[in-house]
Amino acid sequence: MGVKILAIETSCDETSAAVVADGVEVLSNIISSQVDVHRKFGGVVPEVASRKHLELINHVIKEALDQAGLDFGDLDAVAVTHGPGLVGALLVGVAAAKAVAFALDVPLIAVNHLEGHIYANFLVRPDLPFPLICLVVSGGHTDLVLVLHHGDYRLLGSTRDDAAGEAFDKVARVLELGYPGGPAIERLAREGNEEAIDFPRAYLDGLDFSFSGLKTAVLQYLHRCRQRGEEVNLADVAASFQKAVVDVLVDKTMEAARNYNCPTIILAGGVAANGRLRAALASRACQEGREVFYPPPVFCTDNAAMIGCAAYYKYLRGDLAPLTLNAVPGLPLLSF
Template sequence: MGVKILAIETSCDETAAAVVVDGVKILSNIISSQVDVHRKFGGVVPEVASRKHLELVNPVIREALIAAGLDFTGLDAVAVTYGPGLVGALLVGVAAAKAMAFALDIPLIGVNHLEGHIYANFLVRPDLPFPLVCLVVSGGHTDLVLIRHHGDYVLLGSTRDDAAGEAFDKVARVLGLGYPGGPLIDRLARDGDEEAVDLPRSYLEEGSLDFSFSGLKSAVINHLHRCRQQGEEADRAHMAASFQKAVVDVLTAKTLEAARRYGCSTIILAGGVAANSRLRSLLDARARQEGRRLFYPPPVLCTDNAAMIACAAYYRYLRGEESPLTLNAVPHLSITGR
């Protein structure tokens, strides 16, 4: 039947487990979201997330195996996200995976959460050509990565302050939209004029592939304050559209610059913000103008899930890479493994 890998993902507020065969065939992909738990706080509370993972990790693993039609003895390896993420949340998944690997005497494969997001693309398109540039954009990360071949990553740029997804959440909060902010702003922006509010774009110093969104977030807050002081009601749809366009303009420009600089004809998107409709449409159009191709996973594989972790683990399995049972959570793990 091929190489069957059970993967566990508990880096933030989703408890997830999946069984994937040969890195492409998803037998199960179970996700238990904590969004409703954290919504009242306006964001993820780490201690609450850890406790929920403790409650859910065994039932979710059990459900993944049942959905896959397997028991523990049918597995070839167990994979787990060991960073980056919330340390308490990560430890729950790591402990569960180590226990299974030890009890079953099968390989344990630790996977970088960002690598997992990247491999959501290979899960649906295993023939993507190298080299390629990947924009990893989520609530906690905004990174540009050059991928020369499987397992060979060069970090080209990252955010110096707020990640794009974090900025979406914060702006959604001040607009009174709720949490999580990305999908809500994306939806509201369709009814707005993205040129209605003049907002800054931070491209940083010449040649930089880093990102910065804190100034943009502050500009939105200041605009809303000025409107209130003048007794005016800001149009939320216009604000959402203008903010979203400002973020997408910078993400698109930097990603295409990276592709040009490193001679990549293929660009991929990864992470929760990769589901943003404006980012997909603009980057796709600009890439086509330059003779490049853009790929991205379906929305269910953009957000945190365990199938992407299983896919990344499969390529490590093929290379004979195995993690020791002393594997620990690394909350600030870089895509380069440091």
């Protein structure tokens, strides 16, 4: 067993710790979700999330070490997400990681949360060929990233308003499907006709995204139906909405792959677990002679294993963080 890294992820509402060896061997990956806590609010409450992280962080770290069969003294480095995310939540993880690194006198590695999502793919396929296009889709982010090599990224496009996952959550709330919205809409959409309602697609210049108008269109459709006393087929609404989101995501991703001559595309983030998106992107890529890869669902949502994978490559480059490291809630994805 080579380089063993304890990784910590607390950017939103999952308290997670993992031990990853050599960037590929997941010795443990403990995820304590707060979904049940936030469900009654219809979304994540930052202050509540921070307090839950405080309650759970030490227990989760201990469980990660126990499951890996290791002691603190067996660790070679400690990695942590320091942004982007909820500042209070991030601070809990950063403080814990700094304390462990200081006590053990081992290197501290700072990982960008988006970088972690990208590396969820390398966690299961370390031999992915460069260059590649990565579509990062989650509740807080919708980004197209050109990955030229390990640690060398170019942000090609982002959402100008709602992220795709955020749009899923907001539409699910209106449809009274509960939180989180993405899985609920996907389940309901399987029963509907995705061609039933022609919701708009926003195709901005370049590779940026916009989903706020689509969300508003769904609200207006429901409002008009209720005003007219028309029965609403919720499954059709869910399926048509999901198709509108997927169409734009796939079109923009394929445009990026063509523009930068990338034969390989990877998916990352919580929405990457969406089966409709996976199938549509794989189909389009196959038509153009490109390949699509995505991690298993457990590595799509927030988890510490992906942070440990990203940290390993930073460790090899000697890209270490000082003990003065702080949380950066708006941290951009830059070339490292």
